[in-house]
Amino acid sequence: MNRFWTLLVLAGASFVVSVTAQAEPVKIAVIETLSGGQAAVGKMFLTAINYGLIKVNDEKAWPDGIKVLEYDNQGGPSEAADKVKAAINDGAHIIVQGASSAIGGQITDDVRKHNMRNPGKEIIYLNVGAEAMEFTGSKCHFYHFRWNGNAEIRLRALLTAMKDTKTLGTKVYVIGQNYSWGHDVERLVKEYAKFGNYTVVGDVIHDVNKIQDFSPYVVQIKEANPDTVITGNWSSDLLLLMKAAGDSGLKVRFATYWMDQPGNVANAGATAIGHFNVSSFYPEANGEATQKFADDFKGKMGQYPVFIQAHTVHGIWGLGEALKKVKPGPDGKLNVKQLAFAMETVTVKTSMGEVVMRKEDHQALLPLVVATVSKDAKYKVDGTDMGFKPMRLISGKDAAGPVQSSCKMERPAP
Amino acid sequence: MEFLVVSILNGVIHGLLLFMVSAGLTLIFGMMGVLNFAHAWFYMLGAYIGFTLTRTVGFWAGLIAAPLIVGLCGALVERYMLRRVHRYGHTHELLLTFGLAFIIEELIKLFYGDFPVNYAMPPYMKFAAFTLYETNYPFYRLFMGIVALVMFAVLYVLLTRTRVGIIVRAATYRPVMVEALGHNIPVVFMSVFAAGAALAGLAGAVAGAFFPTGPNMAVDFGTLVFVVVVVGGLGSLEGALVASLMIGLFISFSAGLNWSLADLLAVVGLGGWAREVGGLLTLQLSTVAASMPFLLMLLVLLIRPAGLFGDRQ
């Protein structure tokens, strides 16, 4: 809330100080899950977005400043649809969201339909967190930009790094949650068997957020006797799985997508040590540069960037770079179509490397880092004595998967 | 063979944990006819109290204080809220507890944040009790099971062998008569509610050290507790125990089985067709393990609504 007031004052000040003629700030609507079960993650996105905007405003990417409007989607797609309409009515040019693929799906469709029905009044959807494949596949459209990874990119990074460090083994087990994300990950793990030189010795899908006791699944894993278990699980599903595995003394390596969600390492304790995780950022991933970024983030926002925050910041910086390329129209307004054209060829220099937006499907090719939980890490997490020690930094180009054939993007005339 | 033994072991412990949480609920319902929606939230409150006290005073202090504090909260809720609403009917009481659940969750989130907190058991309890088929069995699971069994034993003895128990049981059936005999019925009701809440608080303090303690822990448990209470029979302690064990074993076994309807149809030769149709028919049991208790609840309600041990009405 403080950020909102600060930025409002900033925007207001720049508004007053700037040209006496009509001047219009760019309005960004953050439609996030700020209450209810997933509020923790939604608030993290908001913090990261506000941090990203500091640099964008400092560099005066848009002369009249950027105004942030916050909306709470209450964790449901129906309420998110309401807030999208509210944001449009409040004059937002860009909608940013990340905390849920289901909500992201609603937003991306609503944005597409709005743009179809209201040519000249388009809005952009900046996706900073929804990782389901369909956003750059069957649901892709010109005004959607994904600045985070997806199931395939992260898997490629994981497999590349673990193959390189010879920690993958030849037998892989995949366990996932019973919805599109879990199915995507399972499908991809099977598809990439040749890429990673492994065989999939077993797979199981389970209810989302309902299982308290994962030991039956651990028994199944033990029977299959894999070297590595790959899972896209998050939140308590991941935590309980790892706890059950640790408690039973199962000697297997976990390769996860979301172990760095705050609270996981603290609750898993020593069980977490030695397991692998792929993320868009760790403070030690790229030497001095990433450490500087982490310290600056902590100084301004009160905590080190964790989990999904870094790629969200990079996404906002990408918006800033695109804004630099477009000029206000004669009436001071932003031409969103031009902005979209500018954004699809943008490159952002970040502490992790270059993030490049791919024109064909509007998927950002972002560098990823694969790390393992260790007591040797310099930056500890969750108030424990453990942290994430990077093993390999995979560049955006290497991690990127091919453009999905289901993406048939219709481009407007420039 | 290994699958059988491990599943039974896990299922029994999981069931005993469920019993710890649902014992209080079934008592409260049997006694007062109130389906206390906030029961799982008392569980969460107990876990957070345990967490706070573990960090400041000690683990065992937390285990003792949590049920006392949550019991006190329960008594206050009954005295000042439920009693007022009692004459408007059971739905009002239920909705009041629903609102209470919101309040408890939001207050906890306000003070402790939205992320799971690190409520850990003391290091000297973190060892393997025994090793079975090369898999370690953590001691704390046995500890939870022992606490649950002690809880059941104490409650059972209290209810069936003591004077207080007789009064409580009589008040379940004929509260007006019991009051006419000179017993203070409002105090009895309040104590039962407080005791139920205290049990939930104890369950939270014990289980929270093993399972992740976070603001979502009540929601995850909430509906399953209802299933246990309904299947066991509303108001019956033995029913709650048997039902929890049943459901714990059921979930444990089905998590490990990959059977589906298509497999069943394969017995009559329609397997290939079923697999082609897909959807519901190829759904594996392991995928919907945690949702099957609802099917069980439905069957029990349709066939024998009083539950396994409840009274026929």
Added chain:
Amino acid sequence: MIRSGQIGVCVLVGLLVVLPLLLTPNLMNAAIKMMIAALFALSFSLAMGQAGMLSFGHSAYYGLGAFATLHLMKAVEGSLVTWPTPLLPLAGAAAGFLCGVALGWLATQRTGVYFAMVTLALAELLYTLAPTWNSVFGGEAGISTMRMNSWSINFASDTGVYYLTFAWVAVSTWCLWAFTRTPMGRLALAIRDNEHRVRFLGFNTHLAKTLIFATSTMFTGVAGALLAIANEATNYTIFSAQASANVVLQTFIGGAGTFFGPALGAAIMTFFARMTSDLTRSWLLYQGLIFVIVMLFVPDGIGGLISAHVRMLGKSAVRQLSLPYLLCLVVGALLAFGVIFTVESVHVVLSDAYSVLRRANGGALVPYPLFGQTFNPLSPWTWAIPVVSILAGAALLPLARRLTRRGWSQALQERAV
């Protein structure tokens, strides 16, 4: 003689018709959602208030109506069938009715709390199985489609959707009200009061209950269809227990004993959720507090309260009760302000942004911003604000109650005379 109730209804209808011209697009959207919630609550209250069947799984029919309509819309979009958009809710009605007959036949075999549990179990099963059945329920992303224009009405804009929703809600409300006047409606009341006796009078109560339940779910399906038309998409989370519990709460807050009570409760709570969710992060806490306070002190709901006023008081009551009610309002505002101030202060002080400020000042408890002002957490003046507010409210409360009671007895006396 035109009764005041009829005048009230005409005024309401007239207001709703001209509302789009008066409101901003945001508020018009809110109005659409409020009307849909009101219809949902009214249809729920048919089963519950009239027939005494408390259903904890009504969101199942809401969702099924929505999905049925979306599939029809998809078929229209893909030019497989032609179906005018304004008649789309018929699909929702059909789905609601058929599923209500099927599932209701199972559920109505039990009564009371067991009936509620059966409906809950059915809804939960649907909720867990829906995400696995992708062809019907579309998995996590759900089903998404577009409205097509029909009958030369432009449905691409929200105004068209508003009038469509209004028309259907008005017709459905009239049908629901008319239902209570039919013999079946009367039978529902009888079954609620004494089912045993009704059976002995020769009626097949199981069939009757099933049909009444199916009628209720039919209109719930219409509400779901209207949601699908407004949002053009839905996913399986519409089946959640949260949605079912919400409609029960809205009905009781509005007052289960009156006809319009549930609609009022639904409209108010939907509006409340919408407005406060953007203003504060603790809005769920306030919502919980409102639930508890209404259950404790206004058991007949807001609708019951209004109905009691309309029924029992005459015109002179305005004079006698305006001062006491004004005092009650002041007391309420003081107490509310005190609570809100405390909650929001705690929220700000425990937030990350504040810890940044503290770190910048060496860990000291610096002044924190709230409502556009800054407050010093250590200063007694800061604490004085909520404490004084709550104490003042608590001190004035007995006076307010006494005055209200006196005003009521005076008004009732004058009415009796």
